[in-house]
Amino acid sequence: MSGNERIVDVAVGILIQPDGRFLLGSRPEGKPFAGFWEFPGGKLEAGETALDALKRELHEEMGITVTKATPWLTQSFTYPHATVRLHFFRVTGWEGELQAREGQSFAWQANRTLCVSPILPANGPIMRGLQLPATLALSNAAGLGVEPWLARWQSALENGMQWLILREPQLSANAYGDLAQQVIALARRHDAKVLLHTHAELARDLRADGVHLPARIAAQFSQRPRGLDWVGASAHNPAELAQAQRIGVDFAMAGHVQATTSHPDQAPMGWTGFAELAAQGWPFPLYAIGGLQASDVSIAQQNGAHGIAWLSGAWL
Structure with a gap:
């Protein structure tokens, strides 16, 4: 042009x-x-x-x-x-x-x-963006323990959960790979999708549905990771969202919107900050993340989000 x-x-x-x-x-x-x-x-x-x-x-x-x-x-x-x-x-x-x-x-x-x-x-x-759910869950084996969380994952699948990002940075590479295999096997029985966190190569090897990249990892890519159906990324500012756009993600998470225990020293952007970020016109759906509950989906959408991503709240 x-x-x-x-x-x-x-x-x-x-x-x-x-x-x-x-x-x-x-x-x-x-x-x-x-x-x-x-x-x-x-x-x-x-x-x-x-x-x-x-x-x-x-x-x-x-x-x-x-x-x-x-x-x-x-x-x-x-x-x-x-x-x-x-x-x-x-x-x-x-x-x-x-x-x-x-x-x-x-x-x-x-x-x-x-x-x-x-x-x-x-x-x-x-059409692709319309396939995404209004609530996108991140796993919480770190907070609940692996076996108790797997039981909740099984229950969530039985109650209709269809998408999961397996985010467990505390696990060793071997332990994460073992857990990923179990999670994907359970998901296949319910026609649900699993995206691994960070590990694009492992996602390809295990035939996961995709990968979600933290901003620091997304910054290392010059193009979309190949061989994966779905690619998402996390972002906190316009520069990180612009990098997500360059590599061709299907969606991004932006936050944190509310105060969270995982970021006690970082001020939340609030809904005003999120709305300003969303209003810059990104070509992929945005999820709001950070201290949110299911009741926040409507306000998230009013502020330009596709929906919310949540961690602890998804497993109560």
Whole structure:
């Protein structure tokens, strides 16, 4: 993209049903990529915020009034006809019945069973982020003991937990590898995903679902670790998030948001600090982390997070 090329800002809404299905609409005749399916939205007008544009566009195009929308992520994409900066919102509340005011078609979709195509290129990567859970658990064998924590992991799986980051820095390499094998074996029985912490090579060897990199480790990579389905990273500031973007992570954790016993000498960023960080427009979902509970998911999303990551609170 040349430095003089104009970027078109677009607000995009991902309408989500309580069961997780999301809405796609077809692009009408007369527009570029006519017939392709996309998340609905439209260009920002002069002086509009992205949220204002979203509400206006969804009312004009679909006849609905948005009542609840939270900022999610920002993607830039270059088409032959334009470079667009897409401001995505998750829309979980609206009033009115869907109307095809521009002659478009609508289809409610489930992430792993899309039944419409082709998908507009800029919207394809967004499907990946929609697979992530609202709460992402970190293991706590350090606090509970290995065997008691494994019992809680088994119980959590039986109660529907689907994602885990195995973070146990106190263990030796051999002990961590042994625990990882047990954790992954249990997860496979419940179709759950396990990301190892720090150890990308071990994650590949054990066929884990991915790796989560602390900021100091992510800084050592020049590209995304190969051979892994999912890659996440931790970050505490814009520079660390920019490095996560460079190596192509699928999500990042940012914090700490509230005071925690693990960082007693570091001041928390609070929700204001987190919101300021999220508002810089990262192309991947952000999780808030640090002293949070399940009841904090809603406030996290209002401040631009995909959800929360938690350690001790996940195993109570």
